[in-house]
Amino acid sequence: MVRSLEQAMAARDVLLACTAIGFDTESKPTFTKGEVSTGPHLIQLATSTHAYLFQIGSHTAEPMLAVLQAILEPVAPLKIGFGLSDDVKRVFAKLGIRCGGIMDLSVALREPGQRNDLGAKTAVAKFFGQTLQKSKKISVTNWALPHLNEKQILYAADDAQVALRIYQHVHASGRKLPPVKPIKFPKPVQPAG
Template identity: 75%
Template sequence: MGLRIGDVQMIATLEQAIAARDILLATDAIGFDTESKPTFTKGETSTGPHLIQFSTDHKAYLFQIGSSISAPMREVLQAVLEAPALLKVGFGLSDDVKRLHAKLAIRAAGVVDLSVALRTPGQRNDLGAKTAVAKFFGQKLQKSKKISTTNWALPRLNEKQILYAADDAQVALRVYRHFIAAGNKLPPMKAVKLPRPPKPV
């Protein structure tokens, strides 16, 4: 499993972003995840997400989100994330959705958290990506703790970070495709509760 570096595009320009948006919106489901610079100090608030990952069946698109983002680039992300007909599948997405809303005021729709959706009846614990890959593909998913806790806010990510981030989104889509191909259906989606916007004064 896993993408090659040539299958991953770091979105650097608005033209690239618009082209990626059109490809993503033309499909039925995409893999979705975010990465944030880890916080190590008690009480420290995350400034993430610093990276947003989308994956089709064959390619991943990575958007870096610094301390600021241009309005046109935000609109591209909004078009993808708020499209209700486009399923965004991933693992453990509750925090990702909340952070996106807090940082970019984007209310993601069509989000399928496979950690919850793929739980067997009576199972209390969420299903992680590693467990899902072992269950559905009989393979061991290699996820490096060392890479997961690197600084995702760096202006230039290294190849290992890029592949790790892309694979997180791609694996979720592969698990979803396998689950549906086996004749299964997803349970009804529950929207993540987000704070209401403040009333205008």
Template identity: 75%
Template sequence: MNTQQLAAQAQAEAELPPYVGIRIADVRLVTTAEQAVAARDALLATDAIGFDTESKPTFTKGETSTGPHLIQFATDHQAYLFQIGHSTSAAILEVLQAVLETPALLKVGFGLSDDVKRLHAKLAIRAAGVVDLSVALRAPGQRNDLGAKTAVAKFFGQKLQKSKKISTTNWALPRLNEKQILYAADDAQVALRVYRHYIAAGNQLPPVKAVKLPRPPRPV
């Protein structure tokens, strides 16, 4: 797609009606072991969930990200946000591992390659059953990945608001504000909504391909 075509696409998307995201009342911040277990049970009770992560941005050249600092999951009706920090309990990490490493539970999202690699580097979690819709929904012959904004415009005829100001906020803060919470929850649930729409239209996803992760070191 050339520059002129991209400009025309952006103009067309700008004129679309806004996408209505998740309500704050339907977002669960998971901070206790009991909440984590309840989230796990709800997530594992379905066939597919929306999935994404957020990391504190890096601004210095050569600086390595310490993310993810937030992990988001979404069902059709609710979103669950897990903050990851020094105080994250072993019980919550066990729940995250149970959800992410279960291959039978499909985890769909946009641009998930780095998310999966960071999860492995930081938490030693080898995510399975992950479908990157950016690649899976790419049209034959299309070189560029399909982003969430373009997918919402294509499948729903709506404009997904993606604030760069919010996306580059500090996701490592101990207390997130409402705009951050809704942004993160929408990132996960919009992917699930796109997936549901795509499958309901009679389409099928290509076979799930695991993201290549570093091999564990050999014992000395």
């Protein structure tokens, strides 16, 4: 867990030195019809050896946001994950950060003729012959809590690291992945007058 600006800056330096990093977000789930998510509440970034978890509250300090912006907006390092479309839209809506260099493996690893996106569990089974344990109970916990428990922390770290490890495996095998396409964000509203 990244809890201080000093830890955030150290994480930034490590992450920006990489060519690719794992990326994911978690949001407090909504269970009521019409309820709007206030997420993301957690941003997970990972190297092959470390995961950095940034809690995002309604009053996240500006210096911490600047560190996240420095990591997420450039096209390098490549940010690797599964099902990132909603993640990047939520990061933009909540924080105003336009994520760059996003590779969504759920789309990039889709075989010709395959209709459904590939998820992390299926990808782990396909490329490593192993089962990824993802607890549904943990996935629907409250990610907005000020203190996450150990199971939440491990779940979140795994989500970001697994994507990076699959990318590294596919890349090392020589398989070509489609080029990264820029994400289209809404245009800012111009003030009248």
